[in-house]
Amino acid sequence: MPKVVDRDERRRRIAGALLRVVARDGIEEVSVRTVAAEAGISPGAVQKYFPAKEELLEFAFEMTGEIMVQRWEAVEPEGSLADVLLQFVHASLPLDEQARAELAIIYAFSARAATRPHWQARIRADYAVARELTTDLVRRGQDEGVIRTDVEAEQLTEDVLMMVDGYGPRMLHAESDADRARLRDSLDLAFDRLVRPPFD
Amino acid sequence: MPKVVDRDERRRRIAGALLRVVARDGIEEVSVRTVAAEAGISPGAVQKYFPAKEELLEFAFEMTGEIMVQRWEAVEPEGSLADVLLQFVHASLPLDEQARAELAIIYAFSARAATRPHWQARIRADYAVARELTTDLVRRGQDEGVIRTDVEAEQLTEDVLMMVDGYGPRMLHAESDADRARLRDSLDLAFDRLVRPPFD
Structure with missing residues (x-):
């Protein structure tokens, strides 16, 4: 048989x-x-x-869309909702070898999508999912007072997505773990200024 | 002959x-x-x-490194040094069809570099050039009082590089010019909050 x-x-x-x-x-x-x-x-x-x-x-x-979702599901959130949001940002970045391999895959497909409209539609759908999850966290963080409220949740969501895409390529191509750690520190500072409530 | x-x-x-x-x-x-x-x-x-x-x-x-340099050289700067910096950011983004074709090329090579260490070294060298040019503009803008001075020039430079890399992929894969314009407005808001002097 x-x-x-x-x-x-x-x-x-x-x-x-x-x-x-x-x-x-x-x-x-x-x-x-x-x-x-x-x-x-x-x-x-x-x-x-x-x-x-x-x-x-x-x-x-x-x-490839599933790769990032699996990585997010592995996060065990702790701290305030602002800290949780930052943990999801870190989880989306190529900070370890496995994540670098995954991001290299995503970049290769993203580059290929540039010449294929129906692939771009899927990438937009993946962004829409990330935007929805992020906006939800941002709103709840705003309700709890740990995320700034003087900027709209939609704009803060754009800021967070920008940080992920903005640090990804340099972390991927960084020469050493020390350089990647330096970039992560820099991202954390940008996160504080963009997302957390400003000092008054 | x-x-x-x-x-x-x-x-x-x-x-x-x-x-x-x-x-x-x-x-x-x-x-x-x-x-x-x-x-x-x-x-x-x-x-x-x-x-x-x-x-x-x-x-x-x-x-491909020359492509971006040629685009920067085509900028005719006007306004304060903060405005000039923002014009260079816009010039680095896929806001028109030609720039989208160029960025698709850069992404394809960047993805390929992920598996080739000597290519990564060249990408790091290109980043170093962008970082140097940006830091120079930031320092001069700080001297003139149009760029915030409560954050160090090195960190502000990271913020600007992050914005370019952060909005690039979504603009490239955006569905329409209207979506790209919306993303550019969002970037401008992030630029204001990160780079320009805060209201006191």
Whole structure:
């Protein structure tokens, strides 16, 4: 009797292999052949699930949105809601090796999206989710008095999203952990000035 | 008598064709064949100057640093030094179609750099130039009283670099010019709060 293989599980395993190829060698090295080798299966087995490289890339791209969500879910929030917000910002940044590999993947797909309108639509949808989660935290922090109220929640949300995207590339390309720590300190100072209640 | 061809000029023409391929189709579509077709020459002529695709990509990558410098040089500064600084920030952002094509190129190379340490070194060098130019403007703006002095010039410089990198991707992937204009307004508000002297 043939073994029952969960089709979705098999697809995810192949896409996971693709993401490892992107993180290690770059998106230009992705092919049915390299992904099959990474997954330890035959090119034909890859093509059974993804007839062309484009479909394989698209499925893996859809999985990148999940990467950030998993990272957020791993945060164990503590402190005031302003501190919690900052912890989510830190969790979104390439401060450890695993997060750097993930961000390299996200950047590769983001660059590719620039020439593909339907990919851009998905990126906008991911931003919309991040914006919604952030606005919710900001509003609750404003209610508790730990986030400034003289700036609207929508603008503070933009500020927080800016910090994540603004420090990401430099942290990714930083020379050392010390440089990354310096950048994180700098981000924390910007966070204080932008988000926390000002001294009166 | 054979026509004298300026070797460097020919190399730049080929690399320019490569950048157009990246902007239009993505970095994955770069090959000696596609670049030759874009440049209107034979694959052999490309290989005469760049024996392998990797060398071609590396030369084009080195040219991306010049793209931003050319954009900055086109700025005709007016207003206070704080306004001038904001004009340089706007000039660094994908607010028109040409700038979007350029940023898509820069992102593609930046993503590729994540897996290539010597490329990362070049990106750090480009950041160092941007940091130096920005710090100079910030210090002069502080001397003139149009940029806040209660935060050190180095931190204000980080804030400005953060704004550029922070708004770039969302502007690139924005759905419409109206959305880009909204993001620019949001950036201007963040700029005011971070960089200009606070009301007392």
